[in-house]
Structure formats: structure tokens, C-alpha cells
Amino acid sequence: MLSIDDIKKEYILKFDHHTHTIYSRVGPYLHGKGRIIDNARAAAKRGLESLAITDHGPSDFYGLSIKRLPQMRRDIAQAKLSFPKLKVYLGVEADIVDTENGLDVSPEDFDKFDFVNAGYHYVPKCHMIHNFLSFHMPWPEKLKDRLRRQNTARIVKALKSNDINILTHPGDKAYIDEHAVAKACEETGTLVEINARHKHPNADDLRIYKQYDVKFVISSDAHKPKNVGRYAETMALALEAGIDPDRIVNIQKR
Ligand SMILES: [Zn+2]
Ligand SMILES: [Zn+2]
Numbered sequence: 001m002l003s004i005d006d007i008k009k010e011y012i013l014k015f016d017h018h019t020h021t022i023y024s025r026v027g028p029y030l031h032g033k034g035r036i037i038d039n040a041r042a043a044a045k046r047g048l049e050s051l052a053i054t055d056h057g058p059s060d061f062y063g064l065s066i067k068r069l070p071q072m073r074r075d076i077a078q079a080k081l082s083f084p085k086l087k088v089y090l091g092v093e094a095d096i097v098d099t100e101n102g103l104d105v106s107p108e109d110f111d112k113f114d115f116v117n118a119g120y121h122y123v124p125k126c127h128m129i130h131n132f133l134s135f136h137m138p139w140p141e142k143l144k145d146r147l148r149r150q151n152t153a154r155i156v157k158a159l160k161s162n163d164i165n166i167l168t169h170p171g172d173k174a175y176i177d178e179h180a181v182a183k184a185c186e187e188t189g190t191l192v193e194i195n196a197r198h199k200h201p202n203a204d205d206l207r208i209y210k211q212y213d214v215k216f217v218i219s220s221d222a223h224k225p226k227n228v229g230r231y232a233e234t235m236a237l238a239l240e241a242g243i244d245p246d247r248i249v250n251i252q253k254r
Contacts, residue, residue: 002239004232013231014250016043017052017091018117018168018193018219023064023072024055031062034225036072040079040088042222046229050087052114057094059104059123064092069112089114093168097125102158110162117193118158119168120151120176127151131174148175156184166191166217170209171200178205182212190214191249196234197221206241216248 002010019039020032034042036053043051053076055064064072069090076088092113094105101107103118104125110116122128127150134144151174159167167190170181178201185192192214194201198221201209209216216238220230231251238248245251 002236004236007232007235007239010254011235011245011251012254013046013048013218013229014252015048015050015052016220016222016229016231017050017089017115017217017250018054018093018166018195019051019222019228020055020093021053023053023068024060024062024223026062029062031056032223036075036088037079037082038225039222039228040083040086042225042228043088044083044086048086048229050089051228052089052091054091054093054117056121057092057104057123059095059097059125060121061123063095063104063123066109066112091115091117091165094118094164095121095123095126096154096158097123098154099125101161102154103162107162115165116162117166117168118162118164119170119193120155120172120174122173126154126174134175135173144175148177151175152177152180155181159184159188159190164188164190166193166219168193168219169195169198169200169221171202171205172198178208182209182214185209185214186212191217194218194234194238194248195221196227196230197223203237203241206238206243210241210243210247214247216243217250218248
């Protein structure tokens with residue numbers, strides 16, 4: 001069993017493609033705490049090759065506004081000037097919801113981003129109250145099973161209807177059938193995220209995902225600049241689950 005220090009000595013993180021900034025906000029309340037330039041500075045300091053700014057989808061309470069994307073692009077251009085060796089992408093963490101394409105980012109808006117990640121959150125159109133209660137309180141098994149089926153169907157539909165880069169924190173915030181979700185990631189070539197901030201996927205979940213022909217990605221899901229590029233504890237979790245480091249697309253041996 002490698003210690004966290006051993007992991008840092010042995011493996012490096014090449015990129016972090018899931019981070020949040022002050023563009024995730026509700027009015028004056030900032031859900032993401034840093035500016036784009038602050039995340040870029042942290043990524044450059046950590047020696048990352050690339051960084052993605054992936055604020056929450058527009059249906060989230062503190063989601064980004066499509067109208068502000070030109071400003072985000074300008075901020076990214078500024079960050080690139082300040083840190084020329086770092087690539088900075090504009091992505092989004094879309095919400096998986098009940099819409100025609102299963103996301104709160106419509107197909108027409110896809111090209112406004114360099115890529116789209118997607119995940120489950122407590123937003124309208126996701127059976128929000130039921131998912132929240134079932135996940136945080138004792139809840140009848142029968143109802144849990146029904147939600148699990150619904151949530152799984154929604155994720156599979158979103159994966160198959162869109163070109164999604166990363167499925168963020170699968171199994172967090174809502175019960176799912178990991179086997180069916182893993183199969184859909186395998187069929188669509190979607191990266192399975194191992195997330196530094198959430199409880200899922202945990203080692204047991206990862207032991208299911210690794211049985212399928214999927215690739216993994218480690219993300220900090222940083223909401224503060226100081227957490228950009230955090231990976232060692234998450235890498236420890238991946239190793240605990242027996243995932244071959246070669247299957248994690250942004251991990252490299254020193
Ligand atoms: Zn998320
Ligand atoms: Zn996130």
C-alpha cells in the first residue's frame with residue numbers, strides 16, 4: 001500500500017478537466033470561489049499541461065449563464081497570456097435532467113464549449129426532492145429501486161444522445177445501477193471520473209467500473225483555486241480498487 005507521499009513521488013497528474021470558478025454563482029453568492037485566472041495560476045504552479053473551467057450547467061441554482069460565455073472566453077484568453085505553457089479549455093458540467101437530449105445544455109449550445117462533462121445534481125427536472133431525500137435519509141428500498149431505475153435510464157440516455165467527455169462523480173447524489181452506467185460509458189467512450197470531492201464513486205463502485213472496457217480520469221472538482229490539481233488521495237482510492245494506472249488517462253509515471 002503506497003502512502004500519499006509515495007504516490008506523489010511515483011505519479012503525476014497531467015491535467016485537471018473539472019474545476020469551478022465564480023461563474024458558478026447565484027447573484028452575489030459565489031459557489032466557486034476563484035476567478036479563471038486564479039485556477040490557471042494554481043494549475044500552472046502544479047505543473048499541469050491543461051486545465052478546464054467547467055462551471056455548473058444553466059439549470060443549476062448556481063449554474064453558469066450561456067450569455068456570459070463570451071466573457072468567460074475573454075478571461076480564458078487572458079489566463080493563456082499569463083501562463084503561456086498551460087492550455088485552458090472552456091467546458092461545462094452539464095446537469096443530467098429530463099429534457100430531449102437529457103442535459104441542460106442543448107445540442108445547439110454544445111459548440112460553444114470545448115467539451116461537455118455531465119453529472120447528476122439536485123436541480124429541477126431530476127426528481128430533485130426524491131433523489132435528495134433517498135440519498136440522505138432512510139428511504140424505503142422499493143422506492144430507492146424505482147429511483148435507481150429512473151436515474152440510470154436518464155444517465156444512459158444522456159450518454160447516448162450526446163458526445164460527453166467525462167461522466168462526473170457517478171453514483172453521487174443519486175442511486176444508480178453501476179453496471180448499466182459502466183456499460184453505457186464503455187459503449188460511448190465516456191471517461192469515468194474518480195472525483196476528489198465526493199463520496200462516489202468509492203472503491204466498491206470502482207471495482208464494478210473496472211470490469212468494463214472504460215477509461216478513468218481523476219478530477220479535483222475544485223471549487224477553490226488551492227484545490228486545483230489535487231489528485232494523490234484520489235489516486236490512492238483508484239489503487240485501492242485495483243485500477244491499473246495505465247487506464248487513468250491523466251496519470252503519468254514519473
Ligand atoms: Zn458535480
Ligand atoms: Zn463539479
